[in-house]
Amino acid sequence: MRVDGRKNDELRQVSITRNFTKYAPGSVLVKFGDTKVLCTAFPEEKVPQFLRGTQEGWITAEYSMLPSSTQTRKPRDISRLKLDSRSAEIQRLIGRSLRSVTDLKMLGERTVWIDCDVLQADAGTRVASITGAYIALCDAVNDLIKKGILKENPVTDSVAAVSVGIVDGEMLTDLCYEEDSRAQVDMNVVMTGSGDIIELQLTGEKQPLKRKELDALLEMSKNAITEIIKVQLEAFRD
Amino acid sequence: MRVDGRKNDELRQVSITRNFTKYAPGSVLVKFGDTKVLCTAFPEEKVPQFLRGTQEGWITAEYSMLPSSTQTRKPRDISRLKLDSRSAEIQRLIGRSLRSVTDLKMLGERTVWIDCDVLQADAGTRVASITGAYIALCDAVNDLIKKGILKENPVTDSVAAVSVGIVDGEMLTDLCYEEDSRAQVDMNVVMTGSGDIIELQLTGEKQPLKRKELDALLEMSKNAITEIIKVQLEAFRD
Amino acid sequence: MRVDGRKNDELRQVSITRNFTKYAPGSVLVKFGDTKVLCTAFPEEKVPQFLRGTQEGWITAEYSMLPSSTQTRKPRDISRLKLDSRSAEIQRLIGRSLRSVTDLKMLGERTVWIDCDVLQADAGTRVASITGAYIALCDAVNDLIKKGILKENPVTDSVAAVSVGIVDGEMLTDLCYEEDSRAQVDMNVVMTGSGDIIELQLTGEKQPLKRKELDALLEMSKNAITEIIKVQLEAFRD
């Protein structure tokens, strides 16, 4: 039995609230249990230097944790004048994940800015961010279509993510902080709606992983993502 | 009649939600209409260099706006490597306001970190921050008392704040963004529960202020703060 | 009797030296007693991004203290890679004060850079800065007129500033450092030549202020500013 009473392959309560704030055309509060992330999408009619004149668009993501989102207060990046390295890594992951399901030529020469701000962190913030940011991206893109700026929807597939891991020899789905901090193996999986793998980040810092353990974790994550996609679909229905 | 149907001396709906997140012992979501700020208070058993060995404590505040909190996306401070000047000014104001109602000797050699993170900005974020941060401070201090770290409550008075201004020749209470951006005169007032002035910031960048106009604005702000204090008291009752 | 023998409502010796250095068209050394600030004004034929194409001009101020201007050496901002928060607050105040007496449309699409560098600080540096910067601005604007770049003078009123406060229960005009560091209440007032209020910053960090005390302080500051304006006028006569 897990610390919060879940079965090994059970997700925490996943919930998605659209239009959480009013300025960004995509604004989603996503919860994986006690992990809460505000994911927003703001289109801008400009692209980075390397894309100017190519008629291609871009999706870029920024990830940050509020100082009060962690067990002990986390100092702000600006007070140290350095972007947190872990944040840098995560925001690159979010950006790649969303670009992989977007036709950037169809998006046209504009950028969609994705912001994932963690209000409360109980592990799994990066997978929650990807799961929520996908909805925010869709809402922002639909707003561009409604305004006549885009003709067609450049989002080509859905995307969701989950973390799985091995804790005290047990394979677990959707680790909470207490589990995550003791995990031997930690794996984040990003998949399309059709079950293909977009990103996979596996870390066995505390214990290397056998090949067949990887197979089992992949199976677990696929099942979990199927559940998460259902929550995404329900959110669209609202 | 104002843009949102209010009377000139009428506040927007002010609401205060305690325990909004779970890690900080003081965590408050404060709303002044569509302005929403997460105010948290985290005690730390350390003081800044200049207070070491003095047995006196400190309260320090940080203020920041989420990129998605404004009408057009606001770039993060860390991307420019500079703390926003307006944020610097506001966080100094919040810190002074809370210190003015706290007996720092009684607080003992520890710091209370106040974080005010604006989730959605519709003007008045600094006065909402002070109003909410006061509640977060009280909750954090009570937590210290409950844990036996503090014997007595060092908070000596309550504090609340409001903005008033002159828009198109009309004196208005609690300006929303649409009013604020057109205001000739903008005044932020911080008062104690007993109606004395802690901080007053008046800016007549677009039109200097006559002395008797100041008197009228002070009257308006005192009335408004009386209302806000009622909401604070109700929040404690919950 | 005050530490330097002044009466409660007496200013320190205020003096203004124009053309203190030779490159900036406006270059003023202003002294309020032992407080000495070099205020310069440099026009530039460019405006910030947000004003391009609007045919409106801008006035921006920067404020800094020399490392040797304070009782113990003050480390330079660049050595900490951070603009001092207090400096950030003060330079915003100086900029607003000067813009409030300037017709920015008449100034045309150019910027006037105001630099206030404190050579020696004995309290009141911000009000000395505003008082001196106004003269530097006028000299720079007159230089633009002389060169035929401007036709009319966009400066619409004069501006001066003073600090007042309550120290050991006494209301005092133009606090020196020894008084300022013990003040219960500290108030900076910026007024036009006609006696209207442009900016008012009141801080009662150590003791909240009663309403009638505010009235008395405002009266004191108005009288002091009348004296300061006389010094400004004399400076122009030279």
Add this chain to the structure above:
Amino acid sequence: MRVDGRKNDELRQVSITRNFTKYAPGSVLVKFGDTKVLCTAFPEEKVPQFLRGTQEGWITAEYSMLPSSTQTRKPRDISRLKLDSRSAEIQRLIGRSLRSVTDLKMLGERTVWIDCDVLQADAGTRVASITGAYIALCDAVNDLIKKGILKENPVTDSVAAVSVGIVDGEMLTDLCYEEDSRAQVDMNVVMTGSGDIIELQLTGEKQPLKRKELDALLEMSKNAITEIIKVQLEAFRD
């Protein structure tokens, strides 16, 4: 046939030169074809704050590309005042990989600083870095043993890494830049000497990956790593 004539599952020439420079006790030049990385290991008798007093050690890595290591000159991080995000991600990966094969308690309260400086980049710099840094770490640890600072060898297993990917539908081992820039799928695998997985980073930004493709890529990478470990062993023999 690949651009450089290799078979699909063929590594580039991998070579390892120890003692490449004279100050660091571990100093290795590693080449994967035209990719050349200088990997050094410098022990320091200090640990980061969070480990003080725990009698545990730490291994930390920094990764950087020389400005002249890329096809067009890469500006230095210091000129932009920001650590490159990709470098941040890679150096975290290198650090985790080496820590996973080191008993940090046995290392004792000291840090080993790993520096991976890319002299020439032709793709695969992160896997070359890990492969070379392992040798540098071993040399530095042996130096600590020789000096009597360490009694036992805290390195518990060997570690090597390789990149594999899918280019134009073909699965390829050890991509060079020309292949890497066209890859649909890119995967970096870090394994122990015994063939277990330490880290796995898979990116299908341009095309999601089927499960059985992943299986095939894992097989390829395992074979390649077996070859690389042989080169590591030879390097030790010298």
Add this chain to the structure above:
Amino acid sequence: MRVDGRKNDELRQVSITRNFTKYAPGSVLVKFGDTKVLCTAFPEEKVPQFLRGTQEGWITAEYSMLPSSTQTRKPRDISRLKLDSRSAEIQRLIGRSLRSVTDLKMLGERTVWIDCDVLQADAGTRVASITGAYIALCDAVNDLIKKGILKENPVTDSVAAVSVGIVDGEMLTDLCYEEDSRAQVDMNVVMTGSGDIIELQLTGEKQPLKRKELDALLEMSKNAITEIIKVQLEAFRD
């Protein structure tokens, strides 16, 4: 005849005002013609890390130009977040020059902070800085002696500096800006009171220098420094 009517080997008017500001125990305004630099010396009872426990002291210098000190406004270092490279070079020169005439063991484990802030620049700011900073250092050291902190004077010799150069084929002493900007060769010489060379920086960016030209420039600089030392001696007499 030179632009300002001087003979080729003639200095501009050199003047030294001690006690220019009141907080630093050494505070000197030095002028070389229109070049004006405020040089101050602040002792601090601390040394940099590398000297702790050695009972040796340190002298460190910082050099900066006020934004208004140059013909067109010079942006502040903090606005670019980078110390100006030329300033970095100059402050290292000033520090070395003063340390070369100070017995750091006799100074004891303390630092003297030298600040050279250029109020107005008309070329020669670095040599004026050294010339003035020497006086400020002496005043600060004498203050330490007067306070009983130092027993003996650790300053072992005097130091002064001058610039010489070749402009339009003419060898000139103490170049002003108009000359300096056209110079083929520019040389800064720092000498002791006894005429020995402490520092020599020669730049022939626009035209390499013949050996016998160097001899002639050295002769000129020695003569000029003899004059400057007289001014220093007079300053002490006041």
Add this chain to the structure above:
Amino acid sequence: MRVDGRKNDELRQVSITRNFTKYAPGSVLVKFGDTKVLCTAFPEEKVPQFLRGTQEGWITAEYSMLPSSTQTRKPRDISRLKLDSRSAEIQRLIGRSLRSVTDLKMLGERTVWIDCDVLQADAGTRVASITGAYIALCDAVNDLIKKGILKENPVTDSVAAVSVGIVDGEMLTDLCYEEDSRAQVDMNVVMTGSGDIIELQLTGEKQPLKRKELDALLEMSKNAITEIIKVQLEAFRD
């Protein structure tokens, strides 16, 4: 006899390897004994702001030491967010030295970026950098000629550099680290192929220099540079 068995006026083994890496058109590994510097030259079809539209080109240099190039690990600039002051000084020197032998009008409106990255430092890194960077510059310029971008060679003379100094009363050529750290006088000389002086930096921090000692050091450096130029010429012959 010197620590490494050399005669007082004897250079260490100087060697120059061209085409050390493959992307920069000029890429040179230069060694002065155990001092090893990678010098590269990358042309860019752009000039700094102040040269736009002038049809003149620019040569700019950056100098950096790898963390592992020194006896104890040198922290990276980016980890302190500050360009090392000594590096700032050296890269200015390298840039001036190369510009002094280049006709910038003939170079046309383009920049040549020189990067000098020290792989191993045993004193004399700045003079090795200049000596090697000259070769890299020539190779890059010849590449521009070969590509038809330049018609004529804008490099007008050769340039080489050496350090000389006084150690324990002995005048020595090309100091190694052990000598350099004990030197009373340290002098870096940059000369053209025809023996004229381009740059001269003399530091007598530990002991002022007599005039006739300077003469002797200049003689020594001229002889040494004659030798170094021979190595440069041989390098071209390969």
